[in-house]
Amino acid sequence: MVDVPRYAVLFRTHTWDSFVERQFFRLQSLIGQGDLFVVVNNTSGKTRIPDTLRVVEFQESDFAKMGLADGGEGNLMWYNVDYALYFFMNIYNDYDYYVLFEYDVRGNVNFDELIKKVHDNRSDLVGVTASGAFNKWWFFRSCVGVYEEKELVKTFLQIGIFSRRAVSLLLRRRLEMSEQFRAGMLKNWPHCEAFIPIEIRKAGYRFSDLSSYVNVNRYSHEPAYLEEDTDFLEENEIMHPVLDTKRYILSTIRYEGRPEKFFIPSSSFGKKLRRFPISSYGVPLFHALKKRARLLFSLLGEKIFSYRIGRIRKIREEF
Structure with a gap:
């Protein structure tokens, strides 16, 4: 048996239907020694997850209790995907690595081997660095006055791998910024896909690109891939978004x-x-x-x- 660090995979969703269930069990088949959880935003109170699965359920009001600001535009959990990570770690804080995995991601990956490689590389954050000019990104203005332009970077985190110390750092920084934001000292609230990689780099922690470990040629925010067209993924490939x-x-x-x-x-x-x-x-x-x-x-x-x-x-x- 491969010596693998303790890791948890957070299957993130806000809904549950036959498609989401299929996606969950596809992911489950890829995980060996890790622990898989459904992490669900049930602010609506309408989402019902099968009792046989390990579930961590939260509502958006829980984040205010943690001291996190209601920052950003539009959907709170879309703008701050990292909040679910902090909520989970407050309950389960003894894992070496935490993997965020959105319900519309599909992969053909051995997670035990992936996590071991990440650990051997001493990486604290693994994601996909977005290409293109950052100032053309819609959320560029969310960073104005918070970070210097030379620091700006965008990272796709539909699947993101975090070390325990990375999650602790990010939570501490979000709490500090939340106090500043509520006091009016911070005028903008950085989008999570900028906040996370920038803070990791500023702390001197190690970032590595997901492409160093798996095939991400069909991984972006669009175009979408039809579910039945992805039944034959290449070995060691991650795709997003995959939809019914x-x-x-x-x-x-x-x-x-x-x-x-x-x-x-x-x-x-x-x-x-x-x-x-x-x-x-x-x-x-x-x-x-x-x-x-x-x-x-x-x-x-x-x-x-x-x-x-x-x-x-x-x-x-x-x-």
Whole structure:
């Protein structure tokens, strides 16, 4: 038996249905000596997890009790995925490594071997470093006034591996920043995918990229992959996002900025949808087209208005 550090895998979800259950058991088949938990955001009170599984359940109000600020825009747990990690560690603080694993990730990985390699490499954080200019990232402004521009980095953490000391450090820093935020000393609240890798590096802890251990060629925030298209993953591969049919259709439409491309026979967008009955995508596609039409008419109206104002000014100048 391989000598593996103690590790816990946190299967993160906010819902439970047949797809999420399939994803859970797929993950379970990859874990040898580690402990697997369902870590569920049950703020709605409606999520029911089978009693046979190990579950850690929380509500968003629990974080205020821990001293963590209600920081960020939109969904609290989407903006602060690290909060679930702190909540879990307050209950189970004796693991060497903690693995965050979102319910829409799918892998073909031996976790015992992966964790041993991470440990042998003395890594405190493992994630996927995002490419591209950081200042084009939507959450760039969340770091303004908190970090220097040279420190900025973004890391995808749909699967993230943390050492125990890394989680302790991050919790301590979040609590310190929470006090500053509530006192008005901190004007912005850094998004978790910036906060986590920046703080790890500032502390002198070791970061390593997930690509050093597994194949992440099909791992990003989009495009989505249909569940049945991923039944034959390559060995040692991680994919994200993997979705069932309904979620896949909604994701495909959501990330298409020009849904009118559906009517172009050669478009990949149209081909992705037309593999399904029109009854499964007709309504969300209609809403996307309607939203797009409103945007185009609004832009057209602005151009016409600007043109008329320009003409009026020119006529006045002539007189």
